[in-house]
Structures are given as structure tokens and as C-alpha cells.
Amino acid sequence: MTSTSIPAAPAVPTVPAAPAVPRRGALRPLGQTEVRITGGFWARRQRVNGRATLAHIESRLESEGWLPNFDLASTGTLPAGRRGREFSDSEVYKYLEALAWEIGRTSDGVLEARFRAIVARVAAAQEPDGYLNTMFGRPGQEPRWANLEWGHELYCLGHLFQAAVARERTRPGADDGLLAVARRAADLVCDVFGPDGIASICGHAEIEVGLAELARLTGDERYLAQARLFIERHGAATLAEHEWGRSYYQDDVPVREADVLRGHAVRANYLSAAAVDVAVESGDDELLDALRRQWERTIARRTYITGGQGSHHQDEAFGDDWELPADRAYSETCAGIGSIMFASRLLLADGDPRYADLVERTLYNVVATSPSAEGTAFYYANTLHERVPGVPADPEATSPRAAGALRAPWFEVSCCPPNVARTFASLDAYVATADDDGVQVQQYARAEVRTTLPDGREVAFDVETNYPEDGLVRVTVRSAGEWTLGLRVPSWAVGAALRARSADGVEEREVAPGLAEVRRRFAEGDVVELDLPVAPRVSVPDPRIDAVRGCVAIERGPEVLALESVDLAPAGLDDVEGVAVDLSSPPVERDGRVWVRVAVAPSGAHAWPYGGAPDAASPATAEVPLVAYHEWAERGPSTMRVFIPVA
């Protein structure tokens, strides 16, 4: 499938092929050309993404009219025939970004051709002055920039910039025109919204993170200044008041004065990620400190056990501290991706492996949950408790954005599918980081890692693991040299063991959660093994999370587990309702699954459910298996719960 017409990826790039490449900070990311995931859990996800999801998305972008909108723009027939919401252009850009990473990963010639064809259609729709949006600015359309609250014009361009960055980092100098399109649009944005321009912001943050990365890519500091300007304008109440408050678009409090993420969870995370970029690039430690504090409180009080964020359906927003309902969890897939963007930038800035812990948790339990095994249906919202089995969707149907107990093939607001696609396609760039003295493995997957440290030392090693099925991670060094290998020990991995094998023998020690480091003069063939205890564990929520009082969750390694009704049939049950977990016998592993003993309360019928005394009937008990949360609802309609009442 590889076409010779594709420019080859550079063997040793000057800039890592990664979505965010800061010019300062504790760590630098290793990009696609330095890390290759070669097997296991994430390789399977990447394969499905590349083979099925991308084609599914492109087919829908065509059939929904979102790609043809660009043709209508270039042929001058708009506004007639335009289809889709205000932000539909952005789905095309996120798809382009996904294609760029996938081409970088696989050098697939068919994808390359598709990429170039779409870029040509997008480029043809750009106005001479750089403006690019199919919904605004033409006779019969709303004027440009007239509806900053809802128009999403700048939001769409932010995604265009990220796509151009992905392309240029994976295929530097590719002669496809996307970077030029992005720069023309970015120059216009700087002209229109610069210090003397419209002193406002986009209702949906995204332009900021796009501009910051475009600045890093091109070295054009004007883009960075513009990103900073947009960030500083948040909280100045330049957008209209809103039924849900200006916190909805983070226009309530200046970023550097806020103490927690709030409002629309995707917007909040995209903005925070961009603010880290700007803080890092400009050495603004006050801003960076504010973001660290906001992250801490958001993680401590406003995040689901899955890493999911957003408690409200109404405004797709964070709730108050401790407001984390399981059954109306919104936990939008895109908010999870935004949270990964935010946390991974803090990881690069600070080097604290806790940020990578959250990235891992969110990848396994939010991002991996969204797409079906086949890669052609998705969760937009990721509830933690489903009481009513879903009805299978027509594969041709388009669903409202967040409805449904089953994955849906497409949404009227279809931000999540291409967001998942670009994340999976760029996943190699999240595996490892480097500093001046070595490399840190942040995410565990079978992988090859090859890089060069700033002083020219070559680092090469392979990672072998069946993680998360088991917890053994084996690093085999492939070139001799003295450097430091860092291995992240997740916060749950209490009692992890590190073994370094070399010609001199075996050194073994227990390593605490955090970063376990081995600094030595490695010989080719040296092996370092990390043994992470992935036995099932019982996680008790903070009692201030009222919605899950009296419940526990069962986790295993990085995976949150769930009780799903389809697993209860052998116990004679058809629903998770009334099922409680009996913790007097701990969860056990058998036949590749985790089993718990449950007590099944007889389901009483009360005319009024606020009675005087609890039901005293003694429950039946049974042993039932749990399922990885990211695999739930793959076996047909079911009910499900992550947090299980304690018997």
C-alpha cells in the first residue's frame, strides 16, 4: 500500500512528530519517528482506527455534506445547499489531522491520496484574504465574526492549524498546501483579533492551542502572541451573558485567577492546554502555577474514576465539586481527549508522572470506551451507570449528540469520532518522553524506542509487554550507552518491583508510585523489567461524592471494570438493579476475567419509595464476572454499573 510518491519521514527529525512540542520544559515528547507501537492493546486500536474508523468518518463527512460544503464554497454556490452545524468544518480538519498522523505512522499511499484530495478541496474554499469557513461571510450568511459566542469560526481554524502542524511534523515540506492554507488563515486571525482588532474570543476555545502550536512549528511569534491575547481575554466578559453563565465558555474569570476547571468541559480543557503552551513558551510561571492548581482541584473533585469529566448533560459542563453522578455522567469523549491534551502538556512542563497517570486512565477508560470494537460506532457521552438497555441504531442513522445506551454510528454534533481517530493515530507520541539524560516510558505498550539525546547519545530499546492483561513490562536495550531509563509506576501500583538484568547479574528492588529510574552504562541486550501489580482492587470513593455513597468500583491495572447485565444471566438475573457486591470475599481472577461475589436483593414493589425501614429479606448470592468498562455494551443491549453498592 506504500506509494513511492510520499516523502519519506526524516530518520532523525529536528522536531518530534508529536502534537505538542514545547520549546521549554522538563521533558520533550518522543514523536512518531522515535516511538513505534508494535503490538498489544493500543496497536489493535490503532489498526481498527486506521482500517475502519477513518474510512467510516470520511464516508460520513461526504454523505452528511460537511466535505461537500467546501466544494459549494469554492464554486460560489453557498449559502444554498450548505449542510451541518456551525462547527462542521472542524470535523473535516480533525479528520485531516487523523489522516496526517496515520500517514506518518503507516506511510499508507491510499490515505495519502485521500489526504491530498481533501486538502485541495479545503484550499479551494479559502477566500483570497485567508478567511476560511463555509457558514459565514457570504451574501445570505451571517457576517464574519458576528457571532463569536456560537459561530465557532475560530474554533474551526484552531483544528485546521492542528491538522497542518500534524502534517508538517510527520511529512516536513510535503507539497500539499495545507500549511500555507493554515498560515494564511492564521495571519488573518492575527490581523482581525490582534491588539488593535476585535478584542474578544471564540465561544469554544481551540484557536489558542492551534495558534500556539503553529507558532512552535513555524517560529512565527505573532501566532504565539495572538494565542496569549485570546487566553488573557478569557474572563473579561467580552462574550454575551448566557443562561448557564459565562463560565460556560470560560469567560467568567481570567485563566490566571481561576481555581478550578468549570463550564463546558471540552472548552475548559482545550483552553487549559493552550494556556500551558503559552505559559511554557513565554516563561509565565504565575500562569503555569494557576493551571497546576486548577488541574489538582479538578482531578481531586470533579473527575470520574474513568478520568471522564463533565457532570451535566444540559451544558456539557463540569458540576460543582463532588457533583459526579454515575447515571447522568456526561463524561464526553472529547472532554477526555481535552483532558489528555491538558495533562500531557503539564507532564512535559513539569515531568510529574501523575499527569501521565491521568493520561493513561483517560485513554483506557474514556477514549478506548468511545469506539466500538469495529471502530464504526461511538459513545459521545460515557455514562457510568445505565439502567435502561439501549436500542440498536440503524448503521445509516445519525443520532443526536449524546443520547443512547449503545454506541451510535454518527451524530448531528459529531466531534467525537474524528477526535478519537486523531488521538489513536498519534498515540505513539504519548508513549515516551526524554530529558537531557535519558528517556521515560510514560505509557506501556509493545514498542520500539529509538532517539538521540541532545548531546548526541543514542538511546534505543524495545518494550515487550502484554499490559494491561498482565503487569510485566520488559525493556531490552538495543544499543550500548550510559543514560537513565525512567519507568512510570502508576499511583495504583503499590508494591511494584523493578529488576535490572545485565551481564553483572540481577538487581531487584521495590519501586514506589512515581518515576522509577535506572541509570547505568547499558550494554546491548540488557534487560530492565517492571512488575506492576495488576490484581483486581477495590476502590472506595471519597464520601463527599454523594452519588456513589455506599458503593465501590473494582479496578484492575489501568482498567476500570463494570458490572454488565449480560454477565448476570447465569445467576438468573437480567439487570444490574438490586445487585450488591459482597466484599467479604475479595474479587478473584479466573479464566481471564475478574469475578466478584454479589448479593441479589429481592426487588420489592413499594407504592411510595421513601419508607420507614430497609428491606430485611436476606438476599441470594452468586459469583459473577466483571467486564472492562471500555468493552461494555459490545454484546448487545444491556444495563451496566461501574460503582456497585456494597452488600
Add this chain to the structure above:
Amino acid sequence: MTSTSIPAAPAVPTVPAAPAVPRRGALRPLGQTEVRITGGFWARRQRVNGRATLAHIESRLESEGWLPNFDLASTGTLPAGRRGREFSDSEVYKYLEALAWEIGRTSDGVLEARFRAIVARVAAAQEPDGYLNTMFGRPGQEPRWANLEWGHELYCLGHLFQAAVARERTRPGADDGLLAVARRAADLVCDVFGPDGIASICGHAEIEVGLAELARLTGDERYLAQARLFIERHGAATLAEHEWGRSYYQDDVPVREADVLRGHAVRANYLSAAAVDVAVESGDDELLDALRRQWERTIARRTYITGGQGSHHQDEAFGDDWELPADRAYSETCAGIGSIMFASRLLLADGDPRYADLVERTLYNVVATSPSAEGTAFYYANTLHERVPGVPADPEATSPRAAGALRAPWFEVSCCPPNVARTFASLDAYVATADDDGVQVQQYARAEVRTTLPDGREVAFDVETNYPEDGLVRVTVRSAGEWTLGLRVPSWAVGAALRARSADGVEEREVAPGLAEVRRRFAEGDVVELDLPVAPRVSVPDPRIDAVRGCVAIERGPEVLALESVDLAPAGLDDVEGVAVDLSSPPVERDGRVWVRVAVAPSGAHAWPYGGAPDAASPATAEVPLVAYHEWAERGPSTMRVFIPVA
């Protein structure tokens, strides 16, 4: 304040002055001219309503432009200058209804003048063919009936009809023109939406209940047939598909096939109330049975302990069975009022006092909660758990519909204030019912009851009580005669005692929840006393209500109690967070308040809130008072919870 120009209310009306007067059924309501609340809890509420709330509403209807819209219509200047949402006309009609009841109750001449002035402005806006709406149908406006999903045109007319009914029942033959306006509009609706007309419905049910009552008032069976037609069309999917499903406007399943209330909670209740009306009037027992079943399941699985209904902010809708979050409870005031409309119609149809139990619960804990003590600020949504103290609203401000931890003076969607006003003003009509052999007291208040049974027997008695402060209800018979006195014993009043005192001595017996009856030849001065045990009780929620697992509520008589942060200061606490109730010492009454012993957990700070083990630190304990839920947030910003974790 009484003006001699007001037609006096008839001494013995042919039709009770009540909002719903069925022509068949187990019970008939006693109207305003038969029952007068003379003191106590509800008399205080009625007084504030009549003195402060009505004037507040009228002032806002003027200043928001919703009343002036009618002037713009009659002077032909619309659409220019129109203000307010699609349904703003309805607030004027609900206010007229409230005025009609208040005039019926008090014969207040100032209110009478205001009533007539507004009716004149409304009448002047009616089109020659009977159409009446300030938002549709003129050049430059959307055409009539073109937007049945959102237009609310029929909804507004339903409220107009209810206002006309209230007026005609309280001042039969009043020469103000309102009934004629209503009839002209109703005739047009029957022409346009009749069997050969537009075969669809209004997105917000209300026209049905208005038409049914107009039929009862006027005897015009065409209105009843039209109400039936609208009800039968629900579930035929004549309205457009909706992001939240057609259940949002009860257009998903035919009313007679549904098994539970679902979708928008106000719409669902208004529709159900109307469906009872139609079923009763036309002897449609199948439909009535369906509605009874739906009520049973809705009460058993989808209703808050306050009687509140509606679990979602997003679509103001019922959730799934058992989905009853305390902290995101929507429990819209208007849904509570709709539920009272539904339940009180079932009470009249069947005579089952359980329906009156729900009416009482909802009156005390939803409707009485909405307005402030001063009657000039309101809750739109009635949460059962508030974690973040509110910010006092500017008394001149208009709030979004459902935001805020404090009552707000007015809302952009301001359905609740006039809905509360009409309910309080008509409350006398909910106190007692009659059948062929006697009178049943359904709601307890100091009151005078005077009526005539169908065979001409006079029934007269007074009710004296301090209920709900104490549980003693004393009925003193004021005219001799043989009849049956029924006294509702609420379902929580286990161990109630009934004492009948006469010249022959005292008979005392324990009476079970339900209807306690005393049939005898009463002499003037005979006394029947009901002793309801109002001592505080601990109510344990069904374990299937996940959101409040491990919690209890404390109730006292008909009142749900709450823990409010302003009561915790003496115990050194400023928040309800971390406070648990210690049930080893039961709640006690002292100094007119209910006190509970609480355990206060030290508030730990966790970086990640899903840890391995619960906090074992031993909590401090204290005794704190509870507040009636309907009185919370009357002492400034606070946090609050109805369901308290059990220590």
C-alpha cells in the same frame, strides 16, 4: 377594599367554584364558596400571595413587556416592540386566573379593577376570527400554527380558558368579556384542529385541560371532543423528531398505551390531568385505568420525597425509573403544580385518599417552597441538595429559568410565579370533597365548610387546627343532621386516633391511613377530633434510588425537613459537607424545632478521590436543628441537604 360594584358570589352555586369540576366520579370538589380557609399555614401563604405576589407579578408583566405586547397587538404595531418568549401571553392568562380566584376569595375591589383592565387589553388584541397570540400570524411574524413544536400558541390558549373558567365559576355572569374571548378562541381551535383540520397537537400540553374545563363550564361538547382529539393524537408522532426524543412532548406513545410519565414533567402532568378529565367525562375506563397505572409507577419510581418531579435540567424531564439525583433535582415548581392537577383529578374520579396524600406532600414541599416568605422571589427548580451557597439576586433582575441556589424575583421563562399564585388563590377548593352522603376533609387547615348534599341535606362544620405544627384536627359540627364525615389519614400517620365527642360521650379509636369515617346523626356542637402523629420520623429511601444510597431523610407530619448550613454554626461548621446523621439517638423536638445528632467527618484532602480505603478518623459529634425544606434559604446564602448520610 371591597367595592360594591362586584357581583356577589352566589351563596349556593350550582357548580362549585373550583378549578376542575367533573360531571361524573366518586367525589365532587367543594368550591371557594363552600370552603373558606380561615387561618394557619395556608392562610398565611394566601395572604402573602394576595398582598405581595400578585402585585409583584403584575409589575413584572408590565415591565417585561408581556402585558404591553397585547397593546401592541391591538394598536397594530406588532411585530415591532414585542418582548418575551413564545409563551409570554400565557403568564398574563395565569395571572388573570390567579386574580379571578383571589377576587372570588376576597371580593377585593382593587383587584377586580385590575382584572377588568387587563381583560380589556387582552380582548382588544383578539383577531376578528378569534385568534389570539401576540407572537404569531402577523406580517413579519411566523404564520399561525406553523410551529406547533415550539410555538406554544395552543398552550397559551389553554391558560386563557382556565382563566375564563375560574372567573365564571367565582363570578358567574360577570360582565367583563373574558368568557366570550375564550369561547371565540376555543371555537377557532375547534375549527382549525377539528376532525377535518390540522391533525396535530401543541408541543406543550395545556390546551386539553383548558378545553375540557371550558366544556364542563359551558356544556359545549365540541370543546370536550376537541380535547379528546388532542389527547388521542399524542403518540402519533405528528410533531417533529427531537434531540431528546418525542417523549419530550409525550408524542412518543399514545396516552392509553403508556405505562409511566416521561419527558418534560410539566407537559406530562398537564396532559395526564386533561386525560383524566376526558376519560371521566366520556366514561372511558380504559383510558382512566391507563392513567391510574401511570400515576402509580410515576409515584413509586420517579418522584422525589418532596413530591417533586423531573430529574433532568437539560430537558426539564423525568428520568428513568430510580433516577432521582438530589443535587441535580430539577423538580420544577410547575411540574409540582401539574402533579397536583393530575392527582386531584384522580382523587375526584376514584376517591382514593392516596391521591390527596400526594397533593398534600407536593403543596407543602414543592409549591410552598417556591416563593419566599415575602412572596416576591421564587424557586423555579427545587433542588434537594445544594453544595454551593447562592449569590443574592438584584431584586430588579431577571434570572435564567432554573439557575441559582437562592430564590429569584423573576425569570426569562417565568411560568412558576403565576402558577404558584393561581394555586394559592384557589387553595380553598382543595380542602374538602363531597359525595352523596357526606364530606371528606382532604387537606387540613383552619377552615369553615358549608355545603348542601345532592338530596338537600345541609352540612356545616368548622375545622380548627395548628397543623402541621401539631397533629390535632378538631371538627366542630355547626348544623344538626345525619351524614358521614370523612377525614383523610395520611399514609405516614400510623397510629392516628379519632375521637368523636357528642352529648352521648366520647368514642375513641385508632384509625389506619386512608379515609377515617364517622357516620352519625350529628348535633350542632358535636366534635370530632383526629390526632395525627406528627413526631419526626426517619424515612429510608428505596435502595434502588442510587443517588441517595446510605442516606435518610427526616420528615415531620407533611413536611420534609432539611439540614441547612446556617444552623450548623453553633457546632463550628459552615457547610453541610461531611455531616452525617447519627441514628443511635433519634430525632427529638425541642423549642419548636427538630434536632438530630450528627457526626462530622474531618474533611480530608485527597489528590485522587477514588482511594483504597475509607477514612477511619473518628468524627466529632454535635446536635443540630433541622429546618422545614420549604423554609430553606430564607436566612441568606447557605448549603443544604434533604437526604443526610447515615453515620
